[in-house]
Structures are given as structure tokens and as C-alpha cells.
Amino acid sequence: KYRKWQQRVRVQTSYERNIIQAMNELSRISSQLGIPKACVDEAMGVYEQVLTKGLVRGRSVEAIVAACLHMACRKIGMPRSLDEISQYTRASRKEVARCFRLIARELGVRLPLSDPKLYVPRIVEQLKLSGEILKEALNILEQAKRKGLTAGKDPAGLAAAAVYIASLLRGEVRTQKEVAMAAQVTEVTVRNRYKELARELNIKIPIK
Amino acid sequence: MANPTYRIENIVATVNLGIDLDLDKLAERLPAAEYNPEQFPGLILRLQRPKISALIFRTGKMVCTGAKSENELKRAVKELVRLLNEHGADVPLTPEIQVQNIVASGNLHAEVDIEKSALMLENSMYEPEQFPGLIYRMDDPKVVLLIFSSGKIVCTGAKKEQQVRDAVFKIHDVLRDIGALYEEEGGKEEEEL
DNA sequence: AGGTTACTTTTGAAAGC
DNA sequence: GCTTTAAAAAGTAACCT
Numbered sequence: 424k425y426r427k428w429q430q431r432v433r434v435q436t437s438y439e440r441n442i443i444q445a446m447n448e449l450s451r452i453s454s455q456l457g458i459p460k461a462c463v464d465e466a467m468g469v470y471e472q473v474l475t476k477g478l479v480r481g482r483s484v485e486a487i488v489a490a491c492l493h494m495a496c497r498k499i500g501m502p503r504s505l506d507e508i509s510q511y512t513r514a515s516r517k518e519v520a521r522c523f524r525l526i527a528r529e530l531g532v533r534l535p536l537s538d539p540k541l542y543v544p545r546i547v548e549q550l551k552l553s554g555e556i557l558k559e560a561l562n563i564l565e566q567a568k569r570k571g572l573t574a575g576k577d578p579a580g581l582a583a584a585a586v587y588i589a590s591l592l593r594g595e596v597r598t599q600k601e602v603a604m605a606a607q608v609t610e611v612t613v614r615n616r617y618k619e620l621a622r623e624l625n626i627k628i629p630i631k
Numbered sequence: 632m633a634n635p636t637y638r639i640e641n642i643v644a645t646v647n648l649g650i651d652l653d654l655d656k657l658a659e660r661l662p663a664a665e666y667n668p669e670q671f672p673g674l675i676l677r678l679q680r681p682k683i684s685a686l687i688f689r690t691g692k693m694v695c696t697g698a699k700s701e702n703e704l705k706r707a708v709k710e711l712v713r714l715l716n717e718h719g720a721d722v723p724l725t726p727e728i729q730v731q732n733i734v735a736s737g738n739l740h741a742e743v744d745i746e747k748s749a750l751m752l753e754n755s756m757y758e759p760e761q762f763p764g765l766i767y768r769m770d771d772p773k774v775v776l777l778i779f780s781s782g783k784i785v786c787t788g789a790k791k792e793q794q795v796r797d798a799v800f801k802i803h804d805v806l807r808d809i810g811a812l813y814e815e816e817g818g819k820e821e822e823e824l
Numbered sequence: 825a826g827g828t829t830a831c832t833t834t835t836g837a838a839a840g841c
Numbered sequence: 842g843c844t845t846t847a848a849a850a851a852g853t854a855a856c857c858t
Contacts, residue, residue: 504760520761521842536746537759574745574780575763575851609854614825641848645837671845672839684846686838694838696847732836736849762833763851775834777850785849787835 438474441484445470448488452511456503458496466495473526482522486514490522497534502541504579507607539564539573542582542606549605550597552590559589566624576616580608584616591628632814635803637737637786637795642698644730646708648691648722652715657687660718676711683707687715691722701792704728733789737799739782741812748778748811767802774798778806782815 435443446467453463469491473479479487489505489512496503505523509516527534540561547557563585567573573581583606590597603613621628654674658666665675673686673694683697683704693711698704708728715722745765749757754768764777764785772794777785784802789795806812 502760536749536757571742571744571780573759575759577760577853579760580853611825611855612853615853638849641835641846643836643847665845668840672841673845675845677846682847686846688838690839692838694836694846696836696845699848729837731838734835734848756833759852763853764833766833768834777834779850781851783850785834787849789835 441474441479442471444484445474445488448485448512449492452489452492452508455511456507458492458503459499459501462492462495462499462501465499466492469494469498469526469530472530476529478525478529483514483518485512486518486522487526488512489514489519490526493519493523494526494532494534497537498532500541501545502537502578504607537578539567539576539578539581539585542579543586546582546586546602546605550586550590550601552586552595552597553593556586556589556593556595559592560585563588563620563624563626567620570623572619572623577608577612579606580612580616581620582606583608583613584620587613587617588620588626588628592626594629633740635737635739635784635799637735637784637799639699639733639735639792639795641696641734642701642704642730643732643734644695644698644704644728646693646695646711646726646728648693648712648715648726650691650720650722652687652689652691652720652722654687654689656719657715661714676714678707678710680710681707685711687711695728701730704730730790732787733792733795734785734787735789735795735799737784737786739784739799739803739806739812740815741782741807742815743778743780743782743806744811744813745778745780748806748809751809751811752805769798769801772798772801776802778802782812 449463449466470488473487473491489508493503493505493508505516505520509519543557543560564581583602587599587602599610599613603610654666658664658674663677673688676685676687681698681703683695686694695704695707698707712722712724745757748765749755752767755765757765764779767776767778769776772789774786774788774794776798786795786798
């Protein structure tokens with residue numbers, strides 16, 4: 424009769440239990456960040472590989488899940504910073520970053536270089552700006568890249584500045600503060616990037 | 632095309648005095664000492680002259696940081712030994728000094744296309760969201776280099792100055808060979824060895 | 825807006841948690 | 842893994858005037 428009890432209790436293997444816990448953490452974090460399903464599925468796929476490789480041992484499922492989500496977002500082309508993701512986790516940004524590097528190395532994942540353009544859609548959407556602004560911002564970032572103005576700079580700050588400039592040029596003005604908040608950077612960063620881009624790309628901002 | 636230049640910024644070394652020390656007694660007698668065993672097991676001593684800091688342990692082992700040359704390091708150790716012996720300890724006058732790490736800043740005198748470098752160098756990592764420099768792990772000499780688009784670099788992990796020199800010249804050649812270096816628009820600058 | 829200070833990254837050792 | 846030391850690079854951030 425003991426075997427029967429054991430069979431009933433162990434309707435799940437430890438692997439399955441772990442996967443379910445990870446799915447719960449993942450959906451909780453993802454819903455709070457409004458991350459699309461395709462990205463969540465990708466993250467779960469990464470998590471399964473990580474679990475199968477035994478990389479979760481000794482680490483918190485939460486931190487690993489957060490790292491998988493960060494990786495999935497980048498794979499999908501909709502980057503979310505480690506700060507944003509770890510904010511909804513008990514793990515620190517540093518711990519999540521560690522897990523991310525471990526996973527990238529162990530799974531041999533070579534992610535594409537960060538691209539400021541990938542940050543534009545979210546900012547434009549959050550500020551309820553038009554597709555024209557989106558195009559203009561991408562244009563500005565392309566010019567910036569060609570002139571070597573993006574090296575070493577936070578892509579979110581560059582994208583924010585490009586959107587800010589585009590909004591000024593198209594008359595759909597948003598304040599530096601609004602753009603900064605949407606991009607999750609400070610006003611100072613938006614201002615610094617904006618000044619440099621406007622100066623180096625010879626962009627004339629209409630005085631209102 | 633100017634050769635790359637570098638400057639040693641910090642040397643980390645360990646010193647074994649070979650005798651156990653009474654840190655509580657030392658902490659009482661040395662006014663400048665900082666000692667909070669609950670927080671950290673070592674006693675912290677900061678020297679003014681050669682501006683270096685020392686972590687002194689119960690076992691008689693020390694860690695010295697902040698020296699910008701081996702000469703400065705030796706002078707600091709002499710001073711530390713003098714201080715310890717002046718305050719009740721009895722340590723050898725010329726203990727063994729082992730350099731554990733040398734940190735140097737440098738300049739390639741050319742702008743670097745770090746994105747191209749990140750794509751072409753296998754042992755590199757570049758995440759501008761986190762840090763503006765490209766992190767490159769060199770196998771020989773075994774050091775880590777932080778490379779910035781300005782051409783300024785940081786070399787860390789070397790135990791000999793020759794390794795710093797080799798690493799700096801080597802990374803310059805590597806970047807030049809993959810076509811990631813290009814001349815700066817501006818005129819000349821000033822830099823030291 | 826500007827200025828200052830401080831944190832991000834990397835490296836290494838020490839003794840103890 | 843953490844704690845503590847020092848140091849540079851360039852960027853971002855927090856706080857004060």
C-alpha cells in the first residue's frame with residue numbers, strides 16, 4: 424500500500440515540479456512587465472535547456488528564470504534590461520546578470536549586439552506617438568550609428584534621445600522627462616544624448 | 632602610427648611576515664588603523680607617504696594595494712614593517728613580497744570600432760547597457776582588457792610589467808589586423824610610458 | 825541647467841562567514 | 842558567494858545648488 428501512496432503523491436517528477444514553479448515565476452514577472460507570449464514561450468524554452476543541463480542547482484529558480492527572460496527578450500528582438508526584470512524578483516540585478524552570463528556561456532548562445540533601434544517601438548508606443556515619429560527616430564539612430572556616435576552608450580538613452588528629437592521635429596512634442604520615464608533612463612541622460620545627436624548630426628530643432 | 636602607451640595605476644601584492652600578530656593590540660596602538668573584525672578579519676592601515684593601503688591579518692599575512700611602482704611598493708612595505716615593530720610587533724625587516732595583480736591604463740592612440748571588435752573577437756563581451764567598454768580576455772599573456780571606443784584601455788590581471796607591455800602591444804596589433812582601429816581626427820596628445 | 829559624488833566593469837590576495 | 846583595499850576607463854545616476 425506504501426507504493427500506491429507514493430504513486431499518488433508523485434504525480435509529478437521533480438523535473439516537472441521545477442518546470443511548473445519556473446512557469447509560475449515567469450508568467451508573474453512577464454505579466455507585470457507586459458511581455459508578449461512569444462517571448463515568454465521562448466524564455467520557457469531556454470529554461471528547459473538550462474534545467475536539463477543541470478545549471479539550476481544551487482541557484483534560485485527566480486534568478487534563473489529572470490536571466491532566461493532577459494535572454495529570450497533579446498533573442499526575440501524586444502530587449503528588456505536586467506534592472507527592469509530583476510525589479511520583479513527577489514534576486515539582485517547582479518545575481519541575475521551572473522546567471523545570464525552562465526547560461527549564455529553554457530548554452531553557447533551568442534546574442535546579437537545591442538541595437539538602440541530595438542528600444543524605439545516601446546518608447547513610441549508608451550508615449551502614444553505616431554508611426555512617423557518611429558520612422559524618424561530610427562532614421563536618426565541609423566545616422567548616429569554611421570557617425571560612430573553610439574559606441575559605449577546605453578541603447579535606451581540613445582533611443583530616448585532619438586524619439587525626443589523626432590517628436591520636436593514632427594511637432595508631436597513630449598518633454599524630456601516624459602521620454603526619459605518611458606525609456607527608463609534619467610532626464611540628464613536624454614539631454615546629454617539629445618545634445619550630442621543634434622550637434623553631431625546637424626539637426627536643427629524648430630523653436631516653438 | 633604611434634605606438635600604444637600605458638601607465639601602471641595600481642599594484643596589488645601580498646606580504647608574508649611569518650609571525651602571528653595581535654591585531655587588537657595593534658589597533659589600539661596605531662591611531663590610523665581601522666579594525667572591525669565583525670565586518671572584515673583584516674586590520675586596515677593607510678600610509679600617507681607612499682599612498683598605499685594595507686590589509687593586515689592575524690596570521691601575519693598582508694595585502695598591499697595602491698602602489699604605482701614596485702619601488703613604491705617596497706618603500707611601503709618597509710614603512711609598514713617599521714610601524715608594526717614600533718608598536719609592539721616583532722616582524723622580519725625584509726619579508727617576501729609577491730605581486731598578485733597589476734592594473735594599468737593605456738592608450739592605443741587610435742579610435743576603436745568596438746562593435747566590430749565584439750563581433751570578431753571570440754573572448755570578448757560588449758554590453759553597453761551595462762558598461763561602455765568591451766571586455767576582452769586575452770590568453771597570453773593571461774590578462775583582461777577593457778577597451779573603449781576612444782582608444783583608451785585598462786589592462787588588469789598581470790603579475791609582471793612585461794605582461795602589461797606585451798598585452799597592450801598585442802591588443803593593438805589584433806585590433807589593427809581585424810580593421811577595428813582608425814586614426815583619430817584630432818591632433819597629437821601627450822602620454823607617458 | 826550644472827557640479828559633485830558614487831556606482832557600473834575587471835583583477836588579485838588575505839581570513840572568516 | 843560575500844566582506845575589504847586600490848585603480849583606471851566612459852557612461853549613467855543621485856543629490857544639491
